[in-house]
Amino acid sequence: xxxxxxxxxxxxxxxxxxxxxxxxxxxxxxxxxxxxxxxxxxxxxxxxxxxxxxxxxxxxxxxxxxxxxxxxxxxxxxxxxxxxxxxxxxxxxxxxxxxxxxxxxxxxxxxxxxxxxxxxxxxxxxxxxxxxxxxxxxxxxxxxxxxxxxxxxxxxxxxxxxxxxxxxxxxxxxxxxxxxxxxxxxxxxxxxxxxxxxxxxxxxxxxxxxxxxxxxxxxxxxxxxxxxxxxxxxxxxxxxxxxxxxxxxxxxxxxxxxxxxxxxxxxxxxxxxxx
Numbered sequence: 001x002x003x004x005x006x007x008x009x010x011x012x013x014x015x016x017x018x019x020x021x022x023x024x025x026x027x028x029x030x031x032x033x034x035x036x037x038x039x040x041x042x043x044x045x046x047x048x049x050x051x052x053x054x055x056x057x058x059x060x061x062x063x064x065x066x067x068x069x070x071x072x073x074x075x076x077x078x079x080x081x082x083x084x085x086x087x088x089x090x091x092x093x094x095x096x097x098x099x100x101x102x103x104x105x106x107x108x109x110x111x112x113x114x115x116x117x118x119x120x121x122x123x124x125x126x127x128x129x130x131x132x133x134x135x136x137x138x139x140x141x142x143x144x145x146x147x148x149x150x151x152x153x154x155x156x157x158x159x160x161x162x163x164x165x166x167x168x169x170x171x172x173x174x175x176x177x178x179x180x181x182x183x184x185x186x187x188x189x190x191x192x193x194x195x196x197x198x199x200x201x202x203x204x205x206x207x208x209x210x211x212x213x214x215x216x217x218x219x220x221x222x223x224x225x226x227x228x229x230x231x232x233x234x235x236x237x238x239x240x241x242x243x244x245x246x247x248x249x250x251x252x253x254x255x256x257x258x259x260x261x262x263x264x265x266x267x268x269x270x271x272x273x274x275x
Contacts, residue, residue: 001109004046006275007102010141010268011037011084012091012134013168014243015211018191019132019184020149025123029149030132032191033198033207035249036141037166039083039265041092042275043099045107048077055080055096064097064131067124072112074104083265087173089245094134097121098272106274114139119151141271143207145198160202163269167255167262171224172246179220179244190217204238204251211240222246231258 017032051069053060054077069076078100084090101117104110112120122135136155137144143160179187194210212229215221221229225241228248232239237254241247248255255262 001047002107004044005103005106006042006044007099007272008040008042008275009095009099009138009272010040011095012137013037013089013249014091014133015207015240016191016194016214017133017243018188018195022150025126026119026151027149027154028126028132029122029136029146029151029155030191031146031149031195032133033143033145033160033195033210034137035143035164035166036138036268036271037084037090037265038268039090039263040268041080041082041084041095041099043096043103044079045074045076045100045103047107048075051075051078053078053080055086056082062093062096063128064093064121064124065100067127068097068100068121069104071120071124072101072104072108072110074108074110076104076107085170087175087245088170089174089242089247091131091134091138093128093130094121094125095138097124098135098138102272102274115152119153122151139271141268143204143267145195145202147195147199158202160198160204160207162204163267164204164251165253166249166251166265166267167253168242168247168249169228169255169260169262170245170247171222174244174246187218187220190214193217208238208240208251215241220244228255228258228260231260234258
């Protein structure tokens with residue numbers, strides 16, 4: 001057993017998705033596409049007699065993290081530092097679950113493969129209702145396209161071969177659990193249409209168009225988000241809504257050109273890693 005280990009997990013913005021439930025949480029999930037970010041979450045795990053979780057210095061209860069620790073039989077103190085706000089569409093809970101799995105595997109010498117760790121973290125997210133596809137994308141990095149739902153053993157991944165500067169502004173939180181617990185038929189239909197577009201034309205511009213169309217058809221746009229996307233378009237930029245959060249993300253200098261003061265990062269070339 002080691003004293004501690006730290007993992008970095010990129011943030012993840014989902015551009016669009018469709019939901020695919022299953023009684024087995026490792027097979028449930030979503031199809032869709034999005035961006036992983038250089039802004040992310042650092043998760044440090046050290047053995048403890050009783051498991052505790054902190055985010056940015058404050059105690060917090062995150063069910064997926066607890067489930068990961070229990071599955072790995074790894075009582076630990078988990079300390080996470082996030083560059084991103086929680087509940088705003090950046091996959092922070094998924095990042096914490098995956099980072100915990102990666103770091104705990106190292107500290108407690110569980111000798112599990114990457115796919116096994118991703119499966120544990122993904123299943124924990126699905127069980128908690130806090131996400132359906134972030135973990136798989138965050139393990140992959142880049143600009144992943146999730147062609148099938150579920151853990152790596154059943155999920156099929158592709159990617160848009162590009163990199164980009166990314167800007168974002170956040171106006172508040174949206175509850176992923178509340179949206180996923182409701183009627184998702186219309187949302188999933190819009191997500192399947194968006195995925196077909198991306199498969200036909202796997203480019204960043206196609207992703208942004210498909211994401212905006214999805215947000216409208218799924219009726220997820222809030223007034224602040226819709227207005228900001230229009231402002232970016234008026235400045236000849238490309239922007240859309242992060243799923244699921246009251247957040248607008250743009251490529252290049254789209255938000256800056258529209259007069260906003262955004263946070264700035266880039267797409268992340270790799271997935272979750274030990275530091």
